[in-house]
Amino acid sequence: MLPIILLPLMVLSVSLAYNPLYEATTTISVDRTKASSPVLMNISDPSNSLILERRLKSESVIRDTILSTGAVVGFELLPTEEKSNVLRDFTNRVRMTILSDDMVRINYKGETPEKAENVLEILVGNFIDEILAPERVRVGDLLASLGNQVQLYSEQEKKANERLSIMQAKLANTTGKSREALLKELVGVEFNVQKAIAQKDLAQSEYEDLLLQSRSLMGGQFHNEPNAIMWIVDPALSLSTKRDMTYHMQILFVALQAALVLALVLVMYKKLTDSTLKKDSDIYDALGLKILGHVPNLGHVESEGGRLIITTQSKVL
Known part of the structure; x- marks a missing residue:
């Protein structure tokens, strides 16, 4: 007992x-209409969802999360093999679920509810940055190209205006056929000025729109960011209390x-x-004495620990 x-x-x-792991969860939304990546355009496709999960659990995302949150003290000082074990253990705590064509759920298990929520928020931020990195490169290249175009058209406008001013000054002192020829040339220069202005304004407008998108890509993890492609719908929330x-x-x-x-x-x-023997009849049955037809006087019979102890007295038969 x-x-x-x-x-x-x-x-x-x-x-x-026992030290349990507490799970936290959050949800990410994807605007497929603003994405240029085929993966983001169809996240529910099994192959695309697998790509997303691999990016989520990539060494760069996990490592950045560990370093940003301090989840593992002295991580950079650990031996290579121990680092690999830490990365593998951390990765096993991460889980991704595709909820729909534009919704992704990410879960993480931590030592405390607060730590699980904090790590998950950093993890999701790093994941979004990783996914949008190609978008940022593409937008960055376009920004550089449009910036060069704005500068080029501005220089063309400046040169055309300078030439126009010179020709207008000449026109005041020119007469006859020379004046007519100068007027025709002046019309062409004015057209070039207006063309350069229109091209510059168009490039400037595209540049400003793209610049707004680039700002969203750099830090756009919330729905109120303009032109956001991916954003966090809800903050990380623990599924269990401490x-x-x-x-x-x-x-x-x-x-x-x-x-x-x-x-x-x-x-x-x-x-x-x-099955122990408690009564005299049980003892007699166990000894098989009833078959004799007469039960002899055995004297005092006791049972101790399953053993029979019989006390007899000498008797002349």
């Missing part, structure tokens, strides 16, 4: 010693009830299966 009595204490000790002493007391109470039930079952089982 002693092990049964100690059972609740053993369960309580295990409960106190286990305090009340939880451990509940475990102890359940263990006490289980120990009581087990003790009662064992007592009943022992009683039902008890």
Whole structure:
């Protein structure tokens, strides 16, 4: 019975010693109409969802998250093999689920609810940055090209205006056929000025729109960012509360009830299966003396630990 009595204490000790992992979750939305990546245009496709999951669990994303959150103290100082083990353990705590064509759920398990939420927020931010990196490169190249166009058209406009001013000054001192020829040339220069202005304004407008998109790509992880392609719908939320002493007391109470039930079952089982000899008739049956037709006086008969102890007196037959 002693092990049964100690059972609740053993369960309580295990409960106190066990360090559970707490899971946090968050959701990401994708605007397929603004994405140029084929993966983001159809995230529910199994091959595309696999690509997203690999990017989420890539070494660069996991490593940046560990360093940003301090999840592993002295990570950079660890030996290569131990680093690999840490990265693998961290990766196993991350889970991604495709909810629909434009919704992704990401979960992470941490040592405490607060830590799980904090790490998940950083992880999702790094993941979005990783996914949008090609978009940022593409937009950056377009920005550079449009910037060069704006500068080129501005220079063309400036040169055309300078030439126009010179020709207008000449026109005042020119007469006859020379004036007519100069007027025709002047019209062409004015056309070039207007053309350069129109091209510059168009390039400038495209540049400003693209610049707005680039700002969204650089830090656009929320829906209120203009031209956002991916954003966090809800902040990271823990799915379970921290286990305090009340939880451990509940475990102890359940263990006490289980120990009581087990003790009662064992007592009943022992009683039902008890085969020890308790009465004289049981002893006679065990010795097979009834078949003689006459039960001799065996004297005082006792049972001790399943053994028969018979005390007899000498008698002349």
